[in-house]
Amino acid sequence: TGRFTYDSGFTATASCKSAITYIDGDEGVLLYRGYPIEQLAEHSNFLEVAYLLMNGELPDAKQFASFEHDVTHHTMMHEAFKSFIGGFRHDAHPMAMLVGMLGSMASFYHNDLDYDDPEQRRLAGIRLIAKLPTIAAACYRYSMGWPLSYPRNELGYVERFLHMMFELPSGPLELSPVAAKAMDLLFILHADHEQNASTSTVRLVGSTGANPYACIASGVAALWGPAHGGANEAVLKMLAEIGDVKNVQSAVDRAKDKESGFRLMGFGHRVYKNFDPRAKIIREMTHKVLGELGIDDPMLDIAMRLEEAALKDDYFVQRKLYPNVDFYSGIIYKALKIPTEMFTVMFAIARTAGWVSHWLEQQEDPEFKIGRPRQIYTGAESRDYMATDKR
Numbered sequence: 001t002g003r004f005t006y007d008s009g010f011t012a013t014a015s016c017k018s019a020i021t022y023i024d025g026d027e028g029v030l031l032y033r034g035y036p037i038e039q040l041a042e043h044s045n046f047l048e049v050a051y052l053l054m055n056g057e058l059p060d061a062k063q064f065a066s067f068e069h070d071v072t073h074h075t076m077m078h079e080a081f082k083s084f085i086g087g088f089r090h091d092a093h094p095m096a097m098l099v100g101m102l103g104s105m106a107s108f109y110h111n112d113l114d115y116d117d118p119e120q121r122r123l124a125g126i127r128l129i130a131k132l133p134t135i136a137a138a139c140y141r142y143s144m145g146w147p148l149s150y151p152r153n154e155l156g157y158v159e160r161f162l163h164m165m166f167e168l169p170s171g172p173l174e175l176s177p178v179a180a181k182a183m184d185l186l187f188i189l190h191a192d193h194e195q196n197a198s199t200s201t202v203r204l205v206g207s208t209g210a211n212p213y214a215c216i217a218s219g220v221a222a223l224w225g226p227a228h229g230g231a232n233e234a235v236l237k238m239l240a241e242i243g244d245v246k247n248v249q250s251a252v253d254r255a256k257d258k259e260s261g262f263r264l265m266g267f268g269h270r271v272y273k274n275f276d277p278r279a280k281i282i283r284e285m286t287h288k289v290l291g292e293l294g295i296d297d298p299m300l301d302i303a304m305r306l307e308e309a310a311l312k313d314d315y316f317v318q319r320k321l322y323p324n325v326d327f328y329s330g331i332i333y334k335a336l337k338i339p340t341e342m343f344t345v346m347f348a349i350a351r352t353a354g355w356v357s358h359w360l361e362q363q364e365d366p367e368f369k370i371g372r373p374r375q376i377y378t379g380a381e382s383r384d385y386m387a388t389d390k391r
């Protein structure tokens, strides 16, 4: 391989130093800034976790109030977004809309910022965390043909988002605290995961000095794929296709057959060779949320049987394939009436906290260099051009 180490898919290469998130994939450990994900899931809230990821420490009451104030006061979109969103086809996938809208944010909020100034960088991060839910809700409402709704600043982050999604002129939205809590928890669990494909993409784009909106738009694009954030949407489609617990074993058999091209979505992980600690929390939460909302969803039975069948199958045991974060998250989102196409958008809202934190960390890294991987060339040797009639 000549002068370079070949590492397809970066299975053994660290691309940066980072103090944000720690994963021990063999033991199933996940820490944000040193705090176990289980403790954050139990005691914290998404906005506090976003502060922690961005700043390195949990906020005291004053710091939190000031952060919440900043986020709340940047939730509105520029009015011109309305005509922008109106240009999409009525049936556009919301992730396509999100990539486009985020990329366009630079045209609204970029020129006045000087990214050499840490305060201006922080402000860009706040804008992204604040506006993502507003943009996401606008995508959904546009697909439904509903008038867009404005953020209500008297509400908390998650409640405000749910209002923007579902409120109708016919009357106030009755928001279940169980739903808001469940969504907040999913946002905490999805907030960061060190150098996953989308975060690495954000850093690679960030390494060129591109503006933060362009960086996060590239992260959203990377997240969209079914091997990454698109898996939560793919899981629900898979469960719907399986359709009945009696078909579970044949789905497991098909996933073992490489010829079939079918994988169990929501199973396996590049880093975790043990239970994904997020999946454990979500599994418990799924039962609780469905119970409290009085929902009896056959998808949950199919998912549980599928997990059980896979976990005792040699193929999955030998390869250390366990359910990952996306296996159960879709079932909760479905219970919260979030349409399937919006699942990956939910992931993007939460992961924005992580992407922004990595971008901020990178901009302050004294070893910061443009990302420029090398390759192993496998093409033709040098040869002479031939005129068309000689080929």
Ligand code: CMC
Binding pocket: 009, 196, 226, 227, 228, 229, 230, 231, 255, 256, 262, 263, 264, 265, 266, 267, 268, 269, 270, 271, 319, 321, 324, 325, 326
């Ligand atoms: N179903 C069946 N077989 C699988 C699966 C699966 N879900 N995942 C991995 N394998 C097999 C794979 O065929 C390979 O077998 P062999 O060694 O015989 O060739 C072995 O397990 C190792 O898999 P790999 O593809 O080399 O592992 P990877 O680290 O490159 O891929 C992954 C990790 C997550 C892309 C993969 O497990 C996968 O495609 N899972 C399904 C999609 C999914 O749930 N993605 C969400 C990931 S977690 C959240 C996120 O990042 O957004």
